[in-house]
Amino acid sequence: MNILKNKKIFIAPYTPMSNALKRFLSEKFEIDFLGFIDKNKSGKGIYKIDNINANYDYIVILSPNHFQDIYKDYIKIVDKRKLIVIEIENQKYNIKHDINLEQDRIKTLSLQHPRKQGIVFISKGFVDTNNKYLFLSCYRSKLDVTLITDNKDHLNKLKAHDLPVIEMNTKEADTKISLAKYIVFDQANYTNFFIHPAQTTIQQWHGVGLKKMSKLTNIVYDYFISTSKWTNKTNFKNVFLAKKYLDYGYPRNEFLLRETKEEDLLLCDKDLYELSLRHKIILYMPTIREYLFSKKDTLENILNISLKNLNEELRKLDYIMIVKLHPYVIEFYKDFIINCTYSNIFFHSAQGDVYPVLKNTDILVTDYSSVAYDFLLLNKKIIFFDYDRDVYEKNMGGFLFDYDKYSPGIKTKTQEEMINAIYAPDVYSKNRSQIKKLFFNEKTIHKSTDLIKNLFKKEYV
Numbered sequence: 477m478n479i480l481k482n483k484k485i486f487i488a489p490y491t492p493m494s495n496a497l498k499r500f501l502s503e504k505f506e507i508d509f510l511g512f513i514d515k516n517k518s519g520k521g522i523y524k525i526d527n528i529n530a531n532y533d534y535i536v537i538l539s540p541n542h543f544q545d546i547y548k549d550y551i552k553i554v555d556k557r558k559l560i561v562i563e564i565e566n567q568k569y570n571i572k573h574d575i576n577l578e579q580d581r582i583k584t585l586s587l588q589h590p591r592k593q594g595i596v597f598i599s600k601g602f603v604d605t606n607n608k609y610l611f612l613s614c615y616r617s618k619l620d621v622t623l624i625t626d627n628k629d630h631l632n633k634l635k636a637h638d639l640p641v642i643e644m645n646t647k648e649a650d651t652k653i654s655l656a657k658y659i660v661f662d663q664a665n666y667t668n669f670f671i672h673p674a675q676t677t678i679q680q681w682h683g684v685g686l687k688k689m690s691k692l693t694n695i696v697y698d699y700f701i702s703t704s705k706w707t708n709k710t711n712f713k714n715v716f717l718a719k720k721y722l723d724y725g726y727p728r729n730e731f732l733l734r735e736t737k738e739e740d741l742l743l744c745d746k747d748l749y750e751l752s753l754r755h756k757i758i759l760y761m762p763t764i765r766e767y768l769f770s771k772k773d774t775l776e777n778i779l780n781i782s783l784k785n786l787n788e789e790l791r792k793l794d795y796i797m798i799v800k801l802h803p804y805v806i807e808f809y810k811d812f813i814i815n816c817t818y819s820n821i822f823f824h825s826a827q828g829d830v831y832p833v834l835k836n837t838d839i840l841v842t843d844y845s846s847v848a849y850d851f852l853l854l855n856k857k858i859i860f861f862d863y864d865r866d867v868y869e870k871n872m873g874g875f876l877f878d879y880d881k882y883s884p885g886i887k888t889k890t891q892e893e894m895i896n897a898i899y900a901p902d903v904y905s906k907n908r909s910q911i912k913k914l915f916f917n918e919k920t921i922h923k924s925t926d927l928i929k930n931l932f933k934k935e936y937v
Contacts, residue, residue: 477571480560481505483533488513488546490522491690492764492871494538497562500569501536515549525553538562540600540664542694543572564601565626583670585654592674594620595932596656599663600644602827603630603743606662606680606701609727612739613925615639619932622656624649627827630743637742658932664692664716671695678931679716680726684915685846686875686882687763689715701928703729703921706914711876723917725924732835732853733922743829748798748822752836755796758898759837761830762861763845764802765868775809780863781891783821789895790820797841798833800824839898844868844875848883852912853921857902858885861894884908 480501487494487501490512501507510532511521535558537546543561550559561572595614597607603625614621625631626644634641642649653659653669662680671677679697684707692715700718702708708721731740741749751757765778776783779799790797797820806813806826813823824830834840840851841859848858860883862868869875880887884907886897912918920927 477505477569479571480507480534480536482507484508484510484531486510486513486523486528486532486535488525488535488537488550489539489542490514490517490519491539493540497536497538497569525550532558534558534560536560536562538564538569540564545694580670581650582654585651586670586672586675589655590672590674592655592657592672594622594652594656595658595660596652597621597623597660598644598653599623599625599627599630601663602627603634603829604662604682605728605731605829605831606682606726607660608743608829609731609740610660610680610925610928612639612742613727614929614932617929619929622652624652630827633743637739661697676931678928679718680928681712681716682726682728683846684711684849686844686877686879687846688873688876691715693717699931701726701924703915704917722927723920724927725917725921726850727925727928728831729850729853729916729921730924731831732850736832736835741832743827744832745824745828745830748824749832749836751796751822752798752833756794757833757837758790758795758797758839758841759800759830759834760797760841760861761800761845761847762802762805762843764805765864775812778805780861781894783816783818786891786895787818787821793895793898795820795838795898797821798824798830798837800830800833801826841894844872844879848885849911849915852884852908852915855905855908855912858883858904858908859894859897860885860887861889862887863889882911884911 485501485507487498494512498509502509511523513525513528513535514522515524535550535554537543537559539546547559547561562569563572597611599607603623607623611621611623621640623634623641624644625641631641631643642652656675658676658678659671660678660680662682677695677697678699678701680701684703695717697716697718698720700712700716700721701724702712702721703725704723708723713721762779799821801823816823824833834851837856839857839859840848841861842848843860843862851858884904886900888894888897
């Protein structure tokens with residue numbers, strides 16, 4: 477990354493994620509930022525690739541979903557030596573050097589071996605919850621499964637339990653991907669490799685919420701798993717391309733409604749899970765706010781709270797608050813969090829599975845995160861701490877749904893209001909039930925895992 481120090485740079489495309497990269501590079505490497513490049517968006521400081529002048533050092537591309545397509549478009553116009561692709565690995569920015577190698581390797585292997593068998597789960601960055609719970613269930617059912625991830629911490633923890641996991645971007649992983657009959661995703665950040673016609677792709681995704689998403693056209697999935705026909709119609713069919721949309725529900729949501737097994741605690745913070753069994757729990761899960769990251773913004777500024785004062789109030793209330801930050805946020809504040817020692821406030825690991833703790837949570841505090849809709853299944857109090865609603869809505873290009881109509885809980889703007897909301901009676905139960913009926917197919921939510929597994933099992937009959 478030092479190659480970027482003091483250089484004149486454009487960043488492509490224009491997204492909240494690339495905006496966060498711009499702040500990071502400006503502070504860490506003192507770049508001379510010239511603007512964003514985006515073929516679809518317009519505005520101040522946003523340019524088209526064929527309209528930029530030649531007086532720059534690099535164009536930096538950060539787009540987990542589309543970097544290959546962008547790179548191929550730009551290389552027709554721009555000197556290859558001026559193009560740099562950034563990827564996020566283990567929540568760190570790195571320069572990606574093998575732009576096309578990954579796809580070419582897998583394509584060669586796949587075409588050499590047309591017969592496909594087995595199931596591969598792709599988990600880039602970290603092992604997200606839907607992949608985790610479905611993978612474990614398939615493994616228990618003795619299906620031929622492999623989970624592939626580049627998160628070495630998660631890899632080692634799963635290996636320690638003798639589970640079939642392989643490190644991503646290795647020859648062994650490439651071979652497994654190329655030979656798999658089924659390829660399962662629950663994120664959209666690793667769909668750039670070759671898919672053989674004999675392979676079946678399944679996208680579970682990882683949440684239904686208020687946020688708008690850009691249309692993803694780099695892959696047509698065979699099956700897209702959602703939570704209801706309503707969420708398909710209002711959201712997913714406008715974002716993802718799929719041959720079939722199945723409202724089977726999410727394995728992570730089914731987990732909330734069944735008995736917890738020992739293996740469910742894999743990748744969970746077991747100390748905080750044990751804490752959640754013994755105490756009244758408030759889980760605070762704020763969503764990412766890329767537009768706030770700078771040297772002057774402390775974690776307390778971003779969360780709009782005083783941890784010391786909040787801890788005192790929680791102590792009086794006899795509540796424990798567990799804070800689960802977005803994985804892309806915690807990297808900026810990990811040193812601060814490590815040194816935090818409060819009696820009633822604890823931070824959950826950013827990449828760990830918080831759903832075992834969520835299951836035992838008494839009150840959820842959140843803002844615009846999809847976790848609010850998962851929590852509807854438990855029919856417990858939700859407090860919306862939306863102190864920056866106007867700024868957030870503007871930066872994210874608005875909400876997918878009417879925020880006030882689809883956020884069934886007390887809206888709070890200050891720490892004092894949040895504390896008062898904890899005391900307030902819960903009058904939103906009926907509202908939560910009404911919204912739950914839209915977001916979830918109640919006929920499938922208790923058997924999501926088996927329904928998805930049935931897509932695989934015909935291969936093994």
